Amino acid sequence: QLQLQESGPGLxxxxxxxxxxxxxxxxxxxxxxxxxxxxxxxxxKGLEWIGSIYYSGSTYYNPSLKSRVTISVDTSxxxxxxxxxxxxxxDTAVYYCARxxxxxxxxxxxxxxxxxxxxx
Amino acid sequence: EIVLTQSPATxxxxxxxxxxxxxRASQSVSSYLAWYQQKPGQAPRLLIYDASxxxxxxxxxxxxxxxxxxxxxxxxxxxxxxxxVYYCQQRSNWMYxxxxxxxxxxx
Numbered sequence: 001q002l003q004l005q006e007s008g009p010g011l012x013x014x015x016x017x018x019x020x021x022x023x024x025x026x027x028x029x030x031x032x033x034x035x036x037x038x039x040x041x042x043x044x045k046g047l048e049w050i051g052s053i054y055y056s057g058s059t060y061y062n063p064s065l066k067s068r069v070t071i072s073v074d075t076s077x078x079x080x081x082x083x084x085x086x087x088x089x090x091d092t093a094v095y096y097c098a099r100x101x102x103x104x105x106x107x108x109x110x111x112x113x114x115x116x117x118x119x120x
Numbered sequence: 121e122i123v124l125t126q127s128p129a130t131x132x133x134x135x136x137x138x139x140x141x142x143x144r145a146s147q148s149v150s151s152y153l154a155w156y157q158q159k160p161g162q163a164p165r166l167l168i169y170d171a172s173x174x175x176x177x178x179x180x181x182x183x184x185x186x187x188x189x190x191x192x193x194x195x196x197x198x199x200x201x202x203x204x205v206y207y208c209q210q211r212s213n214w215m216y217x218x219x220x221x222x223x224x225x226x227x
Contacts, residue, residue: 037216047164047207049216060214063121096163105211106154106169113163 002027004097004111012091012118018084022097022111029078030055035100037107038071038082040093048093052100053080087118122146122212124219132227139195141222143208148188152211155184155193158221159204167206168193198224 008020022036029036037052051061053071061069065084073080084091094115098107123146133139143153151171156164166175168184171191181196195202203226208219 046220047209047218049218052216062215104154104170105149105152105209105216106166106175107156107164107209108166108169108175110163110165 002099002109004099004109006095006097006111006114008114008116010115010117012087012116013120014088014118015086018082018087018091018116018118020082020095020097020114020116022080022082024078024080024099029073029080030075033102035102036073036080037098037100039096039098039107039110040091041096041113042090042093050082050084050095089118092116092118121215122149122210122217124208124210124217126206126208126219126222128222129220130223130225132225133198134227135198135200137198139193139198139202139224141193141195141206141224143186143191143193143219145189145191145210147212149210149212151187153184153186153191154209155182156207156209157202157204158207164207195224200226 003025005023012018035052038050051071053059068085070083094113096113097111099109100107125144127142153171155168158164172184183194185192205221205223207221
């Protein structure tokens, strides 16, 4: 069955750029029925949607993070990626990638998440 | 931005009891409301989508209701594995937000 797996550095220095990749296996990222998104969760806190991308490259972002976020897709590798610039300690979180159907509001399939710590 | 407010923050119940969790939106989200369960160290798991539809593989003891601004997740008879944190989430105008969560703990 379809699975998502996040990968990337677990430690990023303040003011640098956080970069993560989500690899989709067991199915195609080029499905016309889904968007692919990033969500994060600071330790002990709630969930925050970061942004989403369609396989065509169309994106939309959380306005509170938009100036620092870039999400891209590589259909040949069945991957999509997150870049978050100028990070601070407040960006320390577990970062999840997830799939969400175009038809609705929900995120129906999630990766296991990866902890990214911002520290010098 | 639409704000989702969940209540109560913590709910203490015993196995076999009925749980009722509330989610209120600051403005109407129609039926674009989902519920998730999250256990420690795990990713959230989709329980309910479009306010009242159970996701694949979710037991019938979980049910969702509501529309507009007021939504409810009901667990008819709590099993030991149901004790976790529950989040509601909405989509509106290409923006997604989550509630702050309700922790369901064993009494």
